[in-house]
Amino acid sequence: MLKLQNYINGQLVPPAAGRYLDNIEPATGQVYSLLPDSNTQDVAAAVAAAEAALPAWRALPAEERGRLLVRISELIERELEPLAQAESKDNGKPVSLARTVDIPRAASNFAFFGTAAQHFASETHFQEGVALNYTVRHPLGVVGCISPWNLPLYLFTWKIAPALAVGCCVVAKPSEITPHTAFLLSELCIEAGLPAGVLNIVHGAGPGTGQAIIEHPAIKAISFTGGTKTGEHIARTAAPMFKKLSLELGGKNPNLIFADCDLTEAVNISIRSSFANQGQICLCGSRIFIERSIYEPFKAAFLERVAGLTVGDPLEAGSRQGALVSEAHLLKVLSYIELAHEEGGTLLAGGKRVHLEGRCANGFFLEPTVFEGLTPECRVNKEEIFGPVVTLTPFDTEEEAITWANGTDYGLAATIWTRDLNRAHRVAHALHSGIVWINTWLHRDLRTPFGGMKNSGVGREGGLEALRFFTEPQSITLKLG
């Protein structure tokens, strides 16, 4: 059986204690590889390698660091198909999605930040005849990047690339549930000639390996994406050590459908924003609020499209819905479906585990599920389910829609469907969401700030925000004579 290895100081190495964790294929329920169960010794070795590599890496001109990152991007593009297959097998997502979204985006992350660092400038504040003030942005040093299982290589590289671009060295941990493409990335970094120790990838579970990273005193910042509870724990641990924190956490995103929208387009895109990656994207819109006058036509068209979402083997081209990432997660989502019944919801579609034939007989599949008749205040409409479960709710006024949209502890993303431009901007400004899409969803420009308000996180990723996060501004003042 394949044994994944850590990538420390430029080499693939086994975990110090020789312990491994099972890696399960969600579509089959079978263990198919083993990953290192790394401990504090492995993390200490990774940090030592990163500290040793730091002086030379930060001294390299941004162009040269960028050239290496662009080389890694090209290698990811070359390996598109094997990486997509690996991502699909590891996560359960349809291979078509990995091929068109996850892996191309991982390549773009390296290309974007590899070149972005060359355009990164800092400010001067000139006081006529008195002083010249300028800001220098130094790389923070050694930083920790911890990522989740839903978009494995996509989110892992989204953190690593900007850190490396500005001259930081990195100790990174992918989710223990989806470690495979991070391991393949370490092989590509070796092939690209990335200097030893600049990037170190340490595999293992959150409470063991992840905890050792967040507690390590030489790690100056933590960039984390994952559950809100874990984010809270990381903040509690790292804040007293004065580590810089970027936390991208959960969401419970509203999707507002106004009567004047392009209904066909709203239905088509809402199918994606509800069920892409089996609803396991922090940006998915799981609460769909529909203006009452078009509630029935929207519902009918939406349910017709839901019926066409084939649940199947993620490795088969025709599958629109793959497996959920793990049995534990499937059970969590099923428990919310039970809760939706208890809270008085009416099931309109799905609601049950799917048992496929053949190799996927023991996979973690779930029907795309739709409820109506739940109040905006119930738990199902307030808590993050993170699966293929959405609710439909009619609204009567714009104010009501805004109040309900803002009525959770989260504030990550929102979608608005309307042809009225005044309303679109007015509602967007009133929403407590870090990201608002108008007549689209998951449209990403990597230069824009990415992140959430309220319990959805702290800080922003993307573009200059990420480059600023991984640097420490120093203000220098020269008195003019």
Ligand code: TXE
């Ligand atoms: O995430 P965790 P889980 C949500 C979603 C899901 C829930 C839990 O609702 O059901 O979170 O998912 C590492 N110190 N999201 O349990 O535990 C862990 O090893 C340091 C939303 O998978 O937060 C992994 O690498 N690290 C989310 C990463 O944190 C620790 C995407 C995320 O795992 C750690 C995924 C510790 N003490 C889940 N404990 C999104 N917003 O995109 C865990 N980790």
